[in-house]
Amino acid sequence: MTIEAPHKPIETTTASPLGEAVPTTRHSFAPSPLNERRWHNFKANRRGYWSLWIFMVLFVTSLLANVIANDKPLMIKYDGHLYWPVLFSYAETTFGGDFETAADYRDPYIQKQIAAKGGTIIWPPIRYSYSTINRDSPTPAPSPPTWWLTEAQCKDIVQQKHLTGCRDLEMNWLGTDANGRDVMARLIYGFRISVLFGLSLTIISSIVGILAGGVQGYFGGWIDLGFQRFIEIWNSIPYLYLLLIISAVLPPGFFVLLGIMALFSWVSLVGLVRAEFLRGRNFEYIQAARALGVSNAVIMIRHLLPNAMVATMTFLPFIVSSSVMTLTALDFLGFGLPPGSPSLGELLSQAKANIQAPWLGFAGFFSLAIMLSLLIFVGEAVRDAFDPRKTFV
Amino acid sequence: MDSINQPLLSVRDLSVAFRQQGRVSVAVDRISFEIKRGECVALVGESGSGKSVSALSVLKLLPYPTASHPSGSIRFKGQELLSLSESQIRGIRGNDISIIFQEPMTSLNPLHMIEAQITEIIQLHHPVSNTVARARALELLRQVGIPEPETRLKSYPHQLSGGQRQRVMIAMALANEPDLLIADEPTTALDVTVQAQILALLAEIRARLGMSLLFITHDLGIVRRIADRVCVMNSGEIVEQGPVEQVFNAPKHPYTRDLLAAEPKPDPAPPRPEQPVVISTDNLKVWFPIKRGILRSTVGHIKAVDGVSLAVRKGETLGVVGESGSGKTTLGLALLRLISSDGRIVFLGNAIQGLKFKQMRPFRRDMQIVFQDPFGSLSPRMSVGEIVAEGLMVHQKHLSREERDARVVKVLEDVGLNPEWRSRYPHEFSGGQRQRISIARAAVLEPSFVVLDEPTSALDMLLQAQMVDLLRELQRKRDLTYLFISHDLRVVASLASHLIVMRQGKVVEEGPASKLFRSPQSDYTRALFAAAFRNEASGDDAVAT
Numbered sequence: 001m002t003i004e005a006p007h008k009p010i011e012t013t014t015a016s017p018l019g020e021a022v023p024t025t026r027h028s029f030a031p032s033p034l035n036e037r038r039w040h041n042f043k044a045n046r047r048g049y050w051s052l053w054i055f056m057v058l059f060v061t062s063l064l065a066n067v068i069a070n071d072k073p074l075m076i077k078y079d080g081h082l083y084w085p086v087l088f089s090y091a092e093t094t095f096g097g098d099f100e101t102a103a104d105y106r107d108p109y110i111q112k113q114i115a116a117k118g119g120t121i122i123w124p125p126i127r128y129s130y131s132t133i134n135r136d137s138p139t140p141a142p143s144p145p146t147w148w149l150t151e152a153q154c155k156d157i158v159q160q161k162h163l164t165g166c167r168d169l170e171m172n173w174l175g176t177d178a179n180g181r182d183v184m185a186r187l188i189y190g191f192r193i194s195v196l197f198g199l200s201l202t203i204i205s206s207i208v209g210i211l212a213g214g215v216q217g218y219f220g221g222w223i224d225l226g227f228q229r230f231i232e233i234w235n236s237i238p239y240l241y242l243l244l245i246i247s248a249v250l251p252p253g254f255f256v257l258l259g260i261m262a263l264f265s266w267v268s269l270v271g272l273v274r275a276e277f278l279r280g281r282n283f284e285y286i287q288a289a290r291a292l293g294v295s296n297a298v299i300m301i302r303h304l305l306p307n308a309m310v311a312t313m314t315f316l317p318f319i320v321s322s323s324v325m326t327l328t329a330l331d332f333l334g335f336g337l338p339p340g341s342p343s344l345g346e347l348l349s350q351a352k353a354n355i356q357a358p359w360l361g362f363a364g365f366f367s368l369a370i371m372l373s374l375l376i377f378v379g380e381a382v383r384d385a386f387d388p389r390k391t392f393v
Numbered sequence: 394m395d396s397i398n399q400p401l402l403s404v405r406d407l408s409v410a411f412r413q414q415g416r417v418s419v420a421v422d423r424i425s426f427e428i429k430r431g432e433c434v435a436l437v438g439e440s441g442s443g444k445s446v447s448a449l450s451v452l453k454l455l456p457y458p459t460a461s462h463p464s465g466s467i468r469f470k471g472q473e474l475l476s477l478s479e480s481q482i483r484g485i486r487g488n489d490i491s492i493i494f495q496e497p498m499t500s501l502n503p504l505h506m507i508e509a510q511i512t513e514i515i516q517l518h519h520p521v522s523n524t525v526a527r528a529r530a531l532e533l534l535r536q537v538g539i540p541e542p543e544t545r546l547k548s549y550p551h552q553l554s555g556g557q558r559q560r561v562m563i564a565m566a567l568a569n570e571p572d573l574l575i576a577d578e579p580t581t582a583l584d585v586t587v588q589a590q591i592l593a594l595l596a597e598i599r600a601r602l603g604m605s606l607l608f609i610t611h612d613l614g615i616v617r618r619i620a621d622r623v624c625v626m627n628s629g630e631i632v633e634q635g636p637v638e639q640v641f642n643a644p645k646h647p648y649t650r651d652l653l654a655a656e657p658k659p660d661p662a663p664p665r666p667e668q669p670v671v672i673s674t675d676n677l678k679v680w681f682p683i684k685r686g687i688l689r690s691t692v693g694h695i696k697a698v699d700g701v702s703l704a705v706r707k708g709e710t711l712g713v714v715g716e717s718g719s720g721k722t723t724l725g726l727a728l729l730r731l732i733s734s735d736g737r738i739v740f741l742g743n744a745i746q747g748l749k750f751k752q753m754r755p756f757r758r759d760m761q762i763v764f765q766d767p768f769g770s771l772s773p774r775m776s777v778g779e780i781v782a783e784g785l786m787v788h789q790k791h792l793s794r795e796e797r798d799a800r801v802v803k804v805l806e807d808v809g810l811n812p813e814w815r816s817r818y819p820h821e822f823s824g825g826q827r828q829r830i831s832i833a834r835a836a837v838l839e840p841s842f843v844v845l846d847e848p849t850s851a852l853d854m855l856l857q858a859q860m861v862d863l864l865r866e867l868q869r870k871r872d873l874t875y876l877f878i879s880h881d882l883r884v885v886a887s888l889a890s891h892l893i894v895m896r897q898g899k900v901v902e903e904g905p906a907s908k909l910f911r912s913p914q915s916d917y918t919r920a921l922f923a924a925a926f927r928n929e930a931s932g933d934d935a936v937a938t
Contacts, residue, residue, distance in 0.1 A: 034774065034818060284770035288834065291729055292784040293757030296750075302783075306774040 041385040048381020055374040062192035069126035069185035071106050078119035086124075095119075106132070127170060128182035130189040130342035134172060136161065141180035142350070142357040146171045175359040178350050183363050189342035191367060197258065198323040202316055204262045209269030210305070210312060216270070217277025218300055224274070231267055239264045240335075247335055257336060261326065268319065269312060276308040310386045317379030321372050328368060344368055399471065400427035401605050402451065402490075402573055407465030409446050409455065409629075420446045422629040423464060428573065433599060433606040435616040435637075437652070438626030439853035440824075444609050447626070448575050450475075451607075452490055453482050469573070488518040491566035493559070495578040500562055501550040507534075507561055508546040514568045533564040538594060556587035560594065567598065574599075575607045580615065584716040584880065589924035592619055611853060613652065617641060625649045655854045657861040657887035662710050662868060662875075664890045664905055670739075671842050671874045672728060672760075673704035677736035679720070679727050679898075697723040698734065699898035705891070707841070710868070710875040712889025712906060714882055714921070720898040721878045722765075725844040728876065729760050741841070758788040761835035765847035767827035771819040777830055778815030781805065784838045804837040807870070809863060825856035829863070836867060844876045849884050861887050882925035886910060894918050 043049050067074060072085035076095075083090055085105060092103040096113040103110055106127065114121060128134065137143045138154035146169050151158075154166040163169065174183035212231075216224045243260055250256050280286060281304065289299050330336035331345020344364055351361035409421035421443040428434045436444040449455050451467055451474065467474040469490065474482065486492075494500045502510060511533060512526040521529075527546070534542035537560040550558055559579060566574055576595065580588035596619055599606050608620060616623050617637060624634040625648065633646040644650045678701075680694035698720045705711045713721045727734035730745060730753055738746045745756055761784075764770035771780055781801045785792060792800070802812040808829040819827055828848055835843055845864065849857040861884060867873060879885050885892065886906065893903040894917070902909065902918045913919045 284764040284766055285772045287726075287731060288762065288764060288770055288831070289772075289783065290731060291757065291760075291762045292834075292838070293754040293787050294783060295787075298787075302775075303772055306772075 038385040041387070042381050045381035045384050048377045048379075048384070051374045051377035052381070055371075055378060058191065058371075058374075059195055062188050062195065065185075065188045065192050067124055069128060069130070069182070069188050070124045071104075071127060071129045071132040073105055073121045073123050075122045076105075076114060076119060078114050079117050126173070126182065126185055126188075128172075128185040130186045131181065131340060132185065133180040134170075134176050134182060135180070136170065137176060137180050138166075138169065141176050142178050142354050142360060143172065143176045143180070144357070145173060145175040145359055147173075148175070148359075174363045175357065177347065177360060178354055178357075183347070183360065186342040186347060187344075187363060187367050190344045190347065191371065193254070193337070193342060194324045194327055194344055194371070195320075197254065197327050198320040200258055201261055201265055201323040202319045204258070205266040205319065206269055206312060206316065208262070208266035210273050210308060212266065213270040213273025214277050214300055214304065214308065217274040218281055218296065218304065220278065220281075224278075231270060234264075235267050237264070243330070243335060252336065252338055254337065254341075257327070257330070261323070265319070265323065269315065272311050272315065273308045276311050277304050280304045280307045314379070314383045314386050317375050317382055321375040321379070324368075324371065324375070401430050401432075401470065402428040402607070403468045404447075404451070405466045405468075407447065407450060407467060408463045409443070409450055410461050410463050412459055412461070419463075420460075420629055421450070424624075424626070424629075424631045426624050426631060426634060428605045428607060430572070430605060431599070431603045432622065433608060433620045435608045435610060435620035435623045436626055437610060437613065437616055437623060439611060439855065442626040443629040444626045445577055448492070448577055448607060448609050451575065452486050452492060453477070453479075454486075454492070484518070487514055487566075487571075488569045489571055490573045490575065491569070491571040492575040492577065493562045493566045493579050495581050501558055503550050505549075506546070507548050507550070507553075511546075511561070511565050511568060514565050518569050529568070530564075533567060534561070536567065536598065537561070537564045538590075539564075554587075555583055556590060559583060559587075559591055563591075563594065563598070567602070570602060571604060573605045573607065575609070577609045578611070579608075581610070581612075585882070585924040586716065586920055588615075595619065613641075613656075613854070625652065651855060655858045657858045657884055659887045660865065661886070661888050661906055662708060662865075662890045665706050665708050668707040668709070670704045671707050672738070672740045672876075673702075674728065674739075675702050675737040677701045677703075677724070677727060677734055677738065679723050679732060679734045696898045698727060700736075701893075701895075701898075701900055703893060703900075703903075705842070705874055705876060707874055708868070708872050709890045710877050710888050712885040712892045713876065713878045713895060714880065714885050714892065715895035715901075716880060716921075718897075719895040721880075721895055722846055723898075724895070725762065725846050725876060725878050729762055729844060731762075754787070758784070758838045759840045760842045760844070761838060761840040762844040762846060763828070763831045763835050763848045765850055767824045767831060767851055768819075770831050771827055773819055776816050776818055777805075777810075777822075780819070780830060781815070781833050781837050784834065788838055800837055801833075804833045807836065807867065808833045825852050825859065828852060828856075828860060832863070832867070836871070839871065840873070842874045842876070844878070846878045847880070850879065850881055857881075857884060864888065882922065894921065 061068065066086055070086055074084070074086055076083040076085060078095055083094070085103070089102050091097075092099045092101055092110065095103055095110055096117070097103060097110055105111070105121070111121065134141075134143070136157055138146075138149055138157045144153075146166065149166045149169075151166055154169060157169065158165060172182050172184070174187065177183055177186065212227065216227045239260070246256070246260055277300070286299060286303055289303055294302075327336060327343070328345040328348070331343040332349045333345075334349065336345055337343050344367060347360060347364040348368075351357070351364050354360055404427070405425050406423045407421060407425070408419060408423050410417050410419050424443075424447060426434065436447065438444045446455065446460075450462065451469075453474065462475055465475070469485070474485070477485070508527065508530055511530040512523065515521065515526045515529055530546060531542050534545060539545050539557060539560050545553070545557075550561075553561065562579075579595070580591050583591065592615060595606065598604070606619075608615070610616060620637050622635065623637050623640050624631045625640065625646065626632070627648045633640060633644065633649045640649060641653065644653055677698055678696070679698040680696050682691040683693045683695060684690065685692045701724055703711065713724060715721050723732065726732045728738060730738070730748070734746070736746065737744060740756060741759065743756070745753065748756075775783075778798070778801055781804060782797050785797050785800060789797075801815055805812040805815060810826060810829050810833065814822075819830065822830065828851075832848070848864070849860045852860060864875070865888065868875060875888070877885060877888050889906045891904070892906045892909045894901045894909075894915070896917055902913065902915045909918070910922070913922055
């Protein structure tokens with residue numbers, strides 16, 4: 001039983017059902033009314049909307065990690081010339097040093113040389129890169145956040161550097177890790193690499209997954225049957241073991257990991273897209289397109305893909321977050337990115353090894369928890385936005 | 394207080410409002426009507442006129458609190474229904490007032506046997522033993538004319554035909570001998586012959602039990618046959634009510650007059666034996682294999698289309714009629730090579746059977762199809778302009794953007810749509826407008842042959858007549874050849890120059906429409922015509938139940 005929607009029959013009049021407010025012509029780049037309504041639905045979910053903004057701010061910030069946390073100055077004015085150490089590498093001799101090697105700007109000697117010629121150094125807000133080791137650590141690494149130190153703890157280093165107290169020390173906002181590296185800097189770089197990894201993996205696996213699912217669903221029959229059996233076998237390969245084997249042969253790096261993960265993660269979308277195509281290929285408007293003589297490829301892209309994209313879009317944020325989690329888990333186990341890379345998983349594994357340094361665990365936990373929660377909230381809002389019951393009212 | 398003059402049900406100033414996303418829309422606006430004991434009152438109107446909503450309010454079956462009643466009262470035997478609590482109204486539902494719905498497929502629980510569903514209703518209102526309830530269920534099934542009621546009690550809904558399911562629904566509604574039966578389009582989903590049988594059954598039961606009937610329908614033919622009084626609804630208001638004779642013979646309100654005049658005027662394209670044959674088939678077959686077992690060996694075939702030969706000449710309309718499942722739509726799809734088939738198909742002098750998809754493409758421009766469902770046949774993600782222009786992009790690639798746009802504008806004007814609407818999306822249009830868009834999509838290629846697959850059956854009566862006029866006008870203007878598939882014989886009669894009657898994939902009868910309508914030869918055709926034009930049930934075995 002259906003309850004008929006209460007609307008007046010509009011057939012008898014020539015007025016538009018939506019009144020005159022609908023623009024009759026639309027710029028080709030303007031969003032379609034459908035997408036406008038989706039955007040509206042997305043915004044209506046306040047939590048998801050703000051999560052997206054916060055996530056975007058964090059992501060853009062982390063993309064600029066090199067100018068936020070770096071052991072190279074942004075700019076040096078020395079001897080009448082401008083130098084850009086973040087972008088270019090300069091030899092120590094440029095600044096009156098002794099060696100042809102790249103300048104270590106954190107070295108007090110180089111800083112003194114530059115100051116001697118009346119030069120100025122503009123530093124990033126955080127003067128550590130992810131690999132910079134703090135050699136003036138007041139305590140043995142891992143050292144607590146500088147603002148947490150007692151005067152007793154930093155007495156030695158304060159005296160050594162002729163300072164007045166702890167607060168004059170260079171800040172490690174979140175302390176240092178077991179190797180004396182700044183946790184804040186590593187978090188920023190680690191966030192970037194995690195999100196980039198998650199996004200790339202999601203993009204690759206959606207492209208492959210949509211292609212495979214689309215072909216299966218549209219053509220059906222033997223193609224579908226064969227492909228599905230293949231996927232079942234493929235899915236049953238334990239990828240963690242394969243990862244271990246491969247990482248023994250290939251040096252694990254960002255792209256090797258991405259490649260291996262992509263080999264297995266594309267499967268997740270296939271079922272969804274296949275089902276959408278399978279359902280969609282019997283729609284009357286698909287029949288109508290076939291009756292018009294539209295080719296299979298065009299039907300798939302123009303008519304069926306948008307249907308499948310709704311389901312896919314809904315899943316994307318969740319795939320991103322699961323990719324991030326996978327990378328973190330691998331790093332935690334030590335099978336992920338090469339040693340020394342800034343990674344959240346490695347931070348967590350250090351935290352596990354150094355329970356006496358709770359700032360490591362807190363930093364790792366909260367950054368991961370916040371990132372994943374934001375992604376999930378965005379995902380929920382996207383799901384709401386694409387909900388056909390809300391879109392086609 | 395139950396005097397003979399007091400109406401059984403009296404509805405006064407009833408309004409129904411729905412709140413959706415903060416907006417309140419009024420679906421029913423201050424309607425009043427009465428039903429006396431033993432009387433049959435029909436509520437007629439187009440979809441969206443509020444007739445179902447009005448009927449559902451009687452039993453408080455609307456989705457409260459989304460729905461509300463700003464005004465009005467509903468008195469049943471002097472008792473106010475609107476102020477009853479949920480548990481009190483439950484004592485009335487199914488006991489004093491019962492309801493049958495349009496869709497027999499979804500109104501029965503597919504997981505329970507018929508027996509369980511009928512006895513549940515009986516035992517809900519009367520504490521009787523299982524044996525007594527079962528005996529009563531058996532008696533009810535006999536009353537509604539189900540063959541072999543003993544075995545049917547143990548059947549599941551999917552084992553029954555649509556007509557039988559509706560009979561079971563009626564049996565369930567009658568279980569507690571209600572004083573009032575509300576029938577919400579009970580025959581709309583059924584074939585005409587079955588519809589006639591159900592109507593006869595309802596009339597017979599009403600006479601026997603002295604029950605009142607509130608009959609909701611959009612079909613004026615049914616009203617004339619079954620109702621004593623009629624209320625005509627439009628946009629949530631009752632615009633006219635009175636005895637059936639009076640309303641039909643001397644309608645006062647202009648809307649009623651429009652409705653009565655809405656039957657499509659018969660003015661079919663004349664047969665043109667001098668013209669060339671556009672499309673012809675020779676012994677066309679569409680057999681779907683039935684596969685069983687692990688090895689999926691073919692054990693038989695469903696013969697959807699079984700040896701159909703036809704020929705349509707230029708400018709003619711071939712009407713294909715038959716009940717659901719007779720293979721009409723399959724025939725249309727097979728002609729356009731949208732499903733695989735066997736047998737020769739000759740289109741404009743070319744044998745097109747067996748051509749590959751790419752080889753078919755040049756012919757596609759000349760053969761087009763319009764589907765039944767105006768909601769499913771347009772892509773919701775493309776604007777009207779894009780939908781209509783799609784065929785041009787395939788077949789006339791040389792057209793510039795402006796030329797293509799000009800063609801789209803022209804064809805939209807031809808089908809009676811405002812061309813400025815072409816940047817809008819299908820969901821902004823009503824059913825009739827969408828069907829016009831479908832026709833525009835087919836017509837923009839200037840085809841010579843169009844398959845019309847029930848293009849009017851999803852539309853309201855007023856729109857059906859408009860659509861028939863439009864199709865006729867396009868045919869004259871563009872010299873089109875139609876294959877018109879429909880189960881609605883009145884619409885076919887208004888368009889077809891030739892007719893074929895199909896049953897179970899085979900052609901039962903064929904010939905010029907004028908001759909066939911005057912003197913049908915086969916029993917099946919006669920039964921079909923009797924049901925369609927006079928809502929009469931045929932007693933013989935010519936039709937399914």
